Amino acid sequence: SFYGALFWSLLCLTVALKYIMSSYPIKYLNEARESISAMKKISEIHDDNVKGLKIDLQDNHPRTTVLIIGESANRDHMKAFNGDYFADTTPWETEMKKNSHFYFLDKAYACFSQTAQVLSYLLTGMNQYNHQSSSYMISLIDAAKASGMDTWWISNQGANDTLTVSISEAANHQLWTTARQGDDGQILDLLNEIPDRGSHFVVIHLMGSHIRYKDRVPEDYAKETSLKLGNPLSDYDMSIMYTDSMLHQIYDFLRERIHPDSIMYVSDHGEDMKYTHGTGHFTFDMVRIPCWIYVSPELQQKRPKLAENLQRNSSSVFTNDLVFDTISGLMGIKTSAYSSQYDLSSDSYNLPVEDALTMHGKIKLES
DSSP: OHHHHHHHHHHHHHHHHHHHHTSTTHHHHHHHHHHHHHHHHHHHHHHHHHHTOOEEESOOSOOEEEEEEESSOOGGGOTTTOTTOSSOOOHHHHHHTTSTTEEEOSEEEOSSSSHHHHHHHHTBSOOSSSOOSGGGOOBHHHHHHHTTOEEEEEESSOOOSHHHHHHHHTSSEEEEOSSTTSOTTHHHHHHTTSOSSSOEEEEEEOOTTOSSGGGGSOHHHHHHSSSOOSSHHHHHHHHHHHHHHHHHHHHHHHHHHTOOSEEEEEESOOOBTTTBSSSSSOOGGGTBOOEEEEEOHHHHHHOHHHHHHHHHHTTSEEEGGGHHHHHHHHHTEEETTOOGGGOTTSTTOOOOGGGOEETTTTEEOOO
């Protein structure tokens, strides 16, 4: 009958629409739109929170801290973190792992598989655990500025979401590469702008190993390495190797020019060689990330307990939404958004593997 045919037609249409809305890329686009809307609201809350910000400063000595945010780096492709990896992709980091001033984390994970959603937690007091309230929406830039530090945002990426724009624009100085998303070597020129005296907090945002991996590697560099471009795996590994070279040069420059008390390097998220990264088809390759912390001899001597805590906690599970607390601890700054439980430099650090999460709390980490 007509009504029977109509019923079955509507039923089929409903099922089809439900399937389409839950499939890639529609599901991915809807989730991205919801996330952007949420971050816009959070950005407005952030501005209000800054007005009432109060800090507790542990000491008043001039200090400089650097946070280097990598891009799409999977620690399984890095020999410094995965000694069995067939390619020597991290010669400098592998050497630094032997240095007593470096602390390499064995079990670091991203809190999400996309940059914007990671930065909304990594740079602020919000996290997947008990800091989900908007009252924790205070950024590292805010805390550093309130403590009297000169703040710098130096990026080879575009700020493509409302919250990251809000956070970066709060910095005293914002420097962007000329050929944005090109060679990370451009970052070195921008670092010359930082005065060699004073107290600084510096955020450096690399392009790292973002998709179109071979585009991240200068032709001259590619010709000199043992790896050869030509397929996604080798292209990706060469981008990892080039980032290792960049980290080496950035470290040497910073040590000679601004003498940082501490440097923390952490990737925003990882990368899957088949599915890259995102929410369309989640894999743990998308969230296994590298992370290391450098502490100067001077800071180690001044705060020996800090070094002991970093050494002990380096084998613990860590998710990068806790960078806020760890950097705060390294800087000696406490705010209402800080928790020693999430600070790797604290003897109170505690994140049991059974409680560790990713994808903004929706997925438990693998053991």
